[in-house]
Amino acid sequence: MKKTAKKKTIRNNIIRLRDKMPALERKEKSKMLTQNIVALDEFGRANTVMFFATWRSEPDTLPIIKKSLLMQKNVVLPKVEKGRGKNKLLPIRIESPENDLREGVWGIREPYKRENIVPDRKIDLVFVPAVAFDGAGNRIGYGGGFYDGFLKNIPLSKRIGVGFEFQVLRKIPFGNKDVRVKKIITEKGVKTCFRTPHS
Ligand SMILES: Nc1ncnc2c1ncn2[C@@H]1O[C@H](COP(=O)(O)OP(=O)(O)OP(=O)(O)O)[C@@H](O)[C@H]1O
Numbered sequence: 610m611k612k613t614a615k616k617k618t619i620r621n622n623i624i625r626l627r628d629k630m631p632a633l634e635r636k637e638k639s640k641m642l643t644q645n646i647v648a649l650d651e652f653g654r655a656n657t658v659m660f661f662a663t664w665r666s667e668p669d670t671l672p673i674i675k676k677s678l679l680m681q682k683n684v685v686l687p688k689v690e691k692g693r694g695k696n697k698l699l700p701i702r703i704e705s706p707e708n709d710l711r712e713g714v715w716g717i718r719e720p721y722k723r724e725n726i727v728p729d730r731k732i733d734l735v736f737v738p739a740v741a742f743d744g745a746g747n748r749i750g751y752g753g754g755f756y757d758g759f760l761k762n763i764p765l766s767k768r769i770g771v772g773f774e775f776q777v778l779r780k781i782p783f784g785n786k787d788v789r790v791k792k793i794i795t796e797k798g799v800k801t802c803f804r805t806p807h808s
């Protein structure tokens with residue numbers, strides 16, 4: 610099977626499993642995941658943190674967004690920018706998840722105040738959503754290449770994957786445009802990703 614076809618199969622299978630997770634289980638696991646983020650050293654030190662707004666069956670990020678705002682951190686979320694052939698993510702600061710988000714493309718809630726765009730170099734940590742990861746930090750997203758395009762300008766040490774434990778697979782296919790993460794946080798804890806000659 611070709612790499613892109615393999616990625617597609619993994620996407621379909623994992624999303625189906627994640628959609629099947631009971632709401633209560635998702636809530637409990639999201640709570641544990643939030644605690645694991647709060648306990649992270651680099652989170653404590655970070656002034657500006659980028660999260661993502663929960664879409665469908667993704668982990669619930671609203672608690673960690675609120676917690677970060679209470680801790681006086683700058684909170685940044687992505688806005689999908691659809692351009693002529695170049696789709697990209699714009700990092701925009703929000704002050705309130707209730708007031709500063711609107712429904713964007715594909716029904717994903719996103720910030721809209723372009724005057725609050727944050728330069729990449731000001732972002733201390735990026736929490737990255739995914740459909741699947743592997744132990745080397747490789748990542749499969751929804752297939753748009755949006756995060757790949759954005760993360761290539763963010764140093765590896767600042768990229769932290771977020772997902773449920775069952776989304777971390779032994780090995781996933783990856784290409785030269787796929788951008789890795791340094792750590793992966795799940796409800797079970799934090800993994801630091803190491804690259805071997807084959808990963
Ligand atoms: N950095 C990039 N610049 C331009 N195109 C890219 C980049 N990364 C990926 N692409 C293109 O985007 C398409 C989807 O890539 P891929 O399947 O890796 O997406 P993904 O990693 O699942 O999505 P995302 O990163 O948005 O979560 C591919 O055609 C790929 O060539």
Ligand SMILES: [Mg+2]
Nearest residue numbers: 750757787788
């Ligand atoms: Mg990719």
